[in-house]
Amino acid sequence: MSDNNHIKDFETYLKLERSLSGNTIAGYVSDVGQFMDFVGNVPPEKVNLEDIEKYLNNLYPLAKRSQSRKISALRAFFNYLEVENGAEFRAHNPSWTDPTAGIDTPKITRHLPDVLSLEEVEAILESIGPDTFEGLRNRAIVEILYSCGLRVSELVELRLSDLFFKEGYIRVVGKGNKQRLVPVGEYAISAVNAYLPGRWEVANAPGGNRGRRQYVAASSLPDNFPAGHHSATRSLSNSSSKILSHTSSSAESLSQISSSADSLVAKRSRTAREKSQFAAESDNTLFLNRRGGRLSRVMIFTMIKKQAKAVGIMKRISPHTFRHSFATHLVENGADLRVVQQMLGHESILTTEIYTHISSQQWMKDILDHHPQRSGK
Secondary structure (H helix, E strand, O other), X not given: OOHHHHHHHHHHHHHHOOOOOXXXXXXXXXXXXXXXXXXXXXXXXXXXXXXXXXXXXXXXXXXXXXXXXXXXXXXXXXXXXXXXXXXXXXXXOOOOXXXXXXXXXXXXXXXXXXXOOHHHHHHHHHOOOOOOHHHXXXXXXXXXXXXXXXXXXXXXXXXXXXXXXXXXXXXXXXXXXXXXXEEOOHHHHHHXXXXXXXXXXXXXXXXXXXXXXXXXXXXXXXXXXXXXXXXXXXXXXXXXXXXXXXXXXXXXXXXXXXXXXHHHHHXXXXXXXXXXXXXXXXXXXXXXXXXXXEOOHHHHHHHHHHHHHHOOOOOOOOXXXXXXXXXXHHHHOOOOHHHXXXXXXXXXXXXXXXXXXXXXXXXXHHHHHHOOOOOOO
């Protein structure tokens, strides 16, 4: 089996068996491919610890977090090969073992993320004008990010069918397609309800729905629009006959006509595919852009940065900052760490514990700021 086949099978394993997110799978496959390019023509069953150490020496300029991810990718790959191909490898090389077994992962210094105060969150919300479609949508986005502590990837995938406002929660599909129920506050519910009428207008506007590729019923297409490639070809054949009747039969003219017809076939076929993929997304996706398509993570990041700058917040801010702020404020107000873990969708409580450090840091700052013997009093 070729290296490429091993990597393709590994990618399938990550999708079907591990149920990892698309971004994680893409990163792992890229990292493994980078490693196999580094070792050259060495097949996976002949890779040894020395090969991996040489590769890791080239990673030292990278940040420890990036190094750690690449090591994790290699571990996952060779663990997969051990399970799927270990017996076959040892039949040709009895001494073969997982070459990543002796590799240590670099220790990553715990980074305390920037957190917004409640006043800063409110300032950002107040800076978003509610008099336009974008304003109503952006306010609803910030309310949901903060009220539910969502990842931005979870937010863009949120659907109308995930909203259970009467019951007071939303359904979130997190990493690994794992679902969880998250309580939603009344301010977020109110903001989303204020946005929905504009959302329906955008979703149903003529010429809209230019989001990701989705299905559109044939009845929604113009009467003169070809049903597919073959009907477009038939239509062009008739057009070509008319063109030929008014044109010289020179080879050059025929070549130009043929090229023009092929181009028109391709253009119409492409347009048909696009039209057939526009609208269904807007049937269920909660947050839409002005043309009725799904928002990208970059769009939301840009909007958050713009609003933070508008109110003079100089912290390094992103959509994830609202998630950190949400969790920190819960811990500061006495929420059980296990409850916060479940709401955030963390697999390990150790990940959630970072918010106790942030809370303690703020607690210490408050004490020092108000201590009677602090400098300047």
